[in-house]
Amino acid sequence: MKTYILLILFGFGVVTLANAQKKIPTAQELTVKNIDELNERLVLSPTQKSVIYNYIFDMYREQLDLVKRQQAGTSKEEDVTKFYKFQNETNDNIKNILKGDQIAEFDKIQEERLNGDNKKKKGKKGKNKEEEPVTGISGLKLQN
Numbered sequence: 805m806k807t808y809i810l811l812i813l814f815g816f817g818v819v820t821l822a823n824a825q826k827k828i829p830t831a832q833e834l835t836v837k838n839i840d841e842l843n844e845r846l847v848l849s850p851t852q853k854s855v856i857y858n859y860i861f862d863m864y865r866e867q868l869d870l871v872k873r874q875q876a877g878t879s880k881e882e883d884v885t886k887f888y889k890f891q892n893e894t895n896d897n898i899k900n901i902l903k904g905d906q907i908a909e910f911d912k913i914q915e916e917r918l919n920g921d922n923k924k925k926k927g928k929k930g931k932n933k934e935e936e937p938v939t940g941i942s943g944l945k946l947q948n
Contacts, residue, residue: 816882828871830865838864845913847908856898 838860841894843853870887873879895914 829870831861831868834864835861842910842913846902846909848906852901855901859894859897863891866890 835857839848839853839857842848842856849857866887870879870883873883899910902910
């Protein structure tokens with residue numbers, strides 16, 4: 805009887821731990837979130853939104869494949885390099901679809917993402933303007 809109770813408790817523990825692990829979002833979920841942000845900041849036309857959705861979906865699908873290979877231990881350094889090249893091509897393709905002011909705003913979005921800026925951090929920066937972050941190549945040179 806004790807063994808049955810222990811087995812049931814062990815089973816509940818395993819189920820609880822399995823549910824507690826974070827699930828990796830799907831490529832579609834990531835794409836929808838990204839498109840919503842871009843649409844909010846760039847005011848995309850339906851055609852732009854559709855084409856950019858396809859580019860971003862392909863990029864996230866490749867990224868998730870790379871993550872799975874890394875978790876399995878079967879990825880190579882050249883896989884990461886290929887992904888970054890693919891990511892740069894995707895960004896260039898998106899820029900080709902955008903017009904005028906949208907390109908400049910897209911560049912700002914990319915720079916914010918590279919710097920790790922988000923809405924929460926922007927609020928904190930507004931209060932303390934003493935430190936101005938150095939971006940671009942000059943920022944990389946200062947880290948030496």
